[in-house]
Amino acid sequence: MARMRKKSDLPTKTCATCGRPFAWRKKWALVWDEVRYCSERCRNAKG
Template sequence: MAHAKPHLPQKTCAVCGRPFAWRRKWARCWDEVRYCSAACRRRRTRQTAS
């Protein structure tokens, strides 16, 4: 059974607008994280390039 993690900080994705929570792999760069996933990061790059 998975446990809830209500105490983790959250941000809103710059592309899709959905909230996403802190992940351990973002521990060192949480201030720079802007996208919830690699798919949103790619989509944003494509939109700006057009």
Template sequence: MGMRRKSDLPQKICATCGRPFAWRKKWEKVWDEVRYCSKKCSGQRKMPSK
């Protein structure tokens, strides 16, 4: 398989910041489970209020 353009890669919307992010090689096996664009967003996810 040849090179792909970044615009051709699958995208998702980050659950924390709402920005779109593209597929990455390191997420190849767990792409269905990825919800956040970065570790920072993962750490800042909204916690239920008391």
């Protein structure tokens, strides 16, 4: 069985809109290089 990782051990990025740091999520595993925004709200407000 796989061991759990601490959130502090996960890779992080800074949101392009709000500037806040956000951590890797399992749903972003295949597209982590393309993720730029921390949430849908920031993605919609990118203008």
